[in-house]
Amino acid sequence: MAVSSLGYVRIGIRDPQEWAKVGQDILGFESATVEDGSVRLRLDEAPFRYLIEEAEAEGFICAGWEYPAVDYDALLAALAENGVDLNEGNVDACAARAVAAFTSFSDPSGNTVEVFHTRDKGSAFSSPLNLNYVADNLGLGHVVLPAMEHALTCEFYENVLGFGLSDELKLPPPMEGVPEMQINFYHADNPRHHSVACFNGPAPSGVIHLMTEYTTVDQVGECLDRVTRAGLPITASIGRHVNDNMLSFYFLCPGGIPMEVGYDGEQFDWSKTEPTYSTVGDHWGHEYNFPE
Numbered sequence: 001m002a003v004s005s006l007g008y009v010r011i012g013i014r015d016p017q018e019w020a021k022v023g024q025d026i027l028g029f030e031s032a033t034v035e036d037g038s039v040r041l042r043l044d045e046a047p048f049r050y051l052i053e054e055a056e057a058e059g060f061i062c063a064g065w066e067y068p069a070v071d072y073d074a075l076l077a078a079l080a081e082n083g084v085d086l087n088e089g090n091v092d093a094c095a096a097r098a099v100a101a102f103t104s105f106s107d108p109s110g111n112t113v114e115v116f117h118t119r120d121k122g123s124a125f126s127s128p129l130n131l132n133y134v135a136d137n138l139g140l141g142h143v144v145l146p147a148m149e150h151a152l153t154c155e156f157y158e159n160v161l162g163f164g165l166s167d168e169l170k171l172p173p174p175m176e177g178v179p180e181m182q183i184n185f186y187h188a189d190n191p192r193h194h195s196v197a198c199f200n201g202p203a204p205s206g207v208i209h210l211m212t213e214y215t216t217v218d219q220v221g222e223c224l225d226r227v228t229r230a231g232l233p234i235t236a237s238i239g240r241h242v243n244d245n246m247l248s249f250y251f252l253c254p255g256g257i258p259m260e261v262g263y264d265g266e267q268f269d270w271s272k273t274e275p276t277y278s279t280v281g282d283h284w285g286h287e288y289n290f291p292e
């Protein structure tokens, strides 16, 4: 049993239109406001990839993972066997996510997780900024989650949820008195290097970062211009990661959500690829600069 891809993410914010504006004008997503005031953002033919919901508590709510319909019952059985408390989504909640069925639960670090099968058929996509994304069967990008219970959480994603290890990265402590940084990167059943990664540190917004991938370096550079012009905080300068070879920069979206904007992520045939164990994160760049 293997997870197919990262299907959607849900984000909470007091004014969803604030996120809609950044999604549309900075990232180039197609934006549509639905009846309950939430905003659906699209970057490919899927019904949506980002669901921005009106909420007092601002930040990342959860990732939604797609599984083949034939594997869905076995997945729920495996979760139950591991003592995970499952909440089955009702008809209205399924409609809001454009899925046939979904179940939510917490991972061992307390991150909310949703798993689903059978997404509604989408429609033709056209970016208001004429941009192109690496998405479709590779999912919307990737998500890096805070995992204070690092070992348990990694084991859960690998052994219960069916992700495959791509790379285990260990970096020296960022400052005195904190442990070494550990990030485990996991792939779904598609060629993207990682769809989820577990980081052994906290995240005030509920997520370490999300990633959107364009198809050319110019689209990344032009996005950097738009971010700069809008005065949004840049949290990492342009650079190239070692493990997925992604050339990217990071900026802060509304609700304190860090977004990696990249291109050139390497794609892999997992039947012919062994996990790597890294001690270097970047070939160059990515000077981190988090606002106080």
Ligand SMILES: [Fe+2]
Binding pocket: 142, 144, 209, 210, 211, 260
């Ligand atoms: Fe990333």
